[in-house]
Amino acid sequence: MLTLCGIVLGFASFVTIPPQPIPLLRTVVIDPGHGGFDPGTHGLIAKEKDIALAISLQLGKLLQKAYPGLKIVYTRTTDIMPGNKPNLQEGIRYRAELANRSGGDLFICIHGNATRQPPGRYPVKKLVRYKTVGRGSHKTTVPVYSTTWVKNEVHGTACYILKADRNEFKGDAIARRRELIEGENMGDSTGTAFDLTTPEARMQAMLYEKKFFANSALFGRLVEKEFVKAGRRSEGLVQRQEGIGVLQATGMPSVLIETGYLTNKEEERYLVSRKGQAEVAGNMATAFRRYKDMMEGKEKKLD
Numbered sequence: 473m474l475t476l477c478g479i480v481l482g483f484a485s486f487v488t489i490p491p492q493p494i495p496l497l498r499t500v501v502i503d504p505g506h507g508g509f510d511p512g513t514h515g516l517i518a519k520e521k522d523i524a525l526a527i528s529l530q531l532g533k534l535l536q537k538a539y540p541g542l543k544i545v546y547t548r549t550t551d552i553m554p555g556n557k558p559n560l561q562e563g564i565r566y567r568a569e570l571a572n573r574s575g576g577d578l579f580i581c582i583h584g585n586a587t588r589q590p591p592g593r594y595p596v597k598k599l600v601r602y603k604t605v606g607r608g609s610h611k612t613t614v615p616v617y618s619t620t621w622v623k624n625e626v627h628g629t630a631c632y633i634l635k636a637d638r639n640e641f642k643g644d645a646i647a648r649r650r651e652l653i654e655g656e657n658m659g660d661s662t663g664t665a666f667d668l669t670t671p672e673a674r675m676q677a678m679l680y681e682k683k684f685f686a687n688s689a690l691f692g693r694l695v696e697k698e699f700v701k702a703g704r705r706s707e708g709l710v711q712r713q714e715g716i717g718v719l720q721a722t723g724m725p726s727v728l729i730e731t732g733y734l735t736n737k738e739e740e741r742y743l744v745s746r747k748g749q750a751e752v753a754g755n756m757a758t759a760f761r762r763y764k765d766m767m768e769g770k771e772k773k774l775d
Contacts, residue, residue: 497764499543500535501576503567503718504528505583505728508553510560513586515734518744520584521551527731527743528582530753535760545574561717568721578691578763579726580756581718584734584743585630591735593621627736628705631692632728633685634719635711687725691763693774695729698755704732729756 504524506512512520525548532544547554547567555566571579597617604613692709700706707730712719719726731752732739742748765771 497542497577497767499545499574499576499578500760501545501547501571501574501579501722501724502528502532503547503554503571503579503581505581507548507551507563508556510553510563513584513734515586515591515740516737518734518740520586520734523584523731523734523743523749524582525549525551527749527753527756530749531580531582531756534753534757538757538761539764543574545570545576547571564717564721567718571718571722571724576722576724578687578760579718579722579724581726581728583728583730584732585628585730586733586735587624587626589622589624589735591624591740592737593623595619596622624733624735624737627733627739628707629696629699629732630707630710630730631695632710632712632716632719632730633688633692634716634726635685684723684725687767688727690766690774691725691759692727692729694759694762695727695756698759699752702751702755 504521504527506521506524508521510521512524514520528546529549532546535542536544547570553560553563554570555563557563557566597619600616600618602613603616604611606612689709696706696708716728719728732743734740734743743752762771766773
């Protein structure tokens with residue numbers, strides 16, 4: 473890695489991404505989290521996989537209606553593990569491969585959140601006093617507890633993106649996307665074969681990694697802004713170094729959206745309702761419109 477960094481610094485003065493036309497968003501990949509044998513988290517009345525799918529399908533319909541020429545790719549449209557894969561790891565690989573093969577310009581992964589505590593209400597034990605039990609040599613002191621039922625009040629939305637620095641996974645995914653798409657040249661106007669093992673190729677992949685990080689952050693911020701406008705509590709934009717496989721393995725701007733906490737009774741009911749799902753999908757669609765306009769130079773980007 474240190475050698476690669478040295479190469480990057482050495483080539484930085486003359487290896488750049490060639491000038492490109494205004495980027496157009498042609499393909500959006502929508503990934504409803506979990507599915508099939510993997511329910512995700514759950515609340516009192518719902519499973520994450522079902523809410524994620526319902527919101528994802530509504531978002532896709534809104535985007536298709538607003539932009540008839542936009543290609544929408546879903547990683548699943550029914551209650552299955554994407555690709556009907558037999559385990560989680562293969563399911564994650566399928567999602568990423570589908571996104572990369574489809575030439576996605578934006579990857580939107582939709583989930584629901586949860587706390588470590590159970591949904592609704594949960595018991596909390598508190599030490600009240602000690603009491604003595606037994607007689608003579610068998611006498612001992614034992615604690616006495618009281619139990620209080622506490623409402624799970626954690627709620628709110630969040631957007632997760634993959635950190636750009638010190639992470640090779642995204643650069644590898646960008647290179648992989650290029651391999652999978654016929655005619656994709658990542659800005660190489662010559663159209664000739666491109667050796668992905670060369671230092672120059674790795675350099676370009678890392679530059680795109682930084683670019684995609686900025687675009688992921690932009691879309692994530694726009695989504696959270698729309699949630700806040702709608703009266704939702706936002707935990708903001710969260711950068712993750714690792715741990716979210718689909719964000720690491722997709723060679724494009726990628727955002728994982730936590731639509732709310734299913735462990736919060738009120739927020740779960742909101743996300744289960746038609747009204748709530750329509751509002752959440754609408755918030756995302758509005759954020760996408762602004763993102764598209766900014767990317768295509770029709771609106772000034774956020775500071």
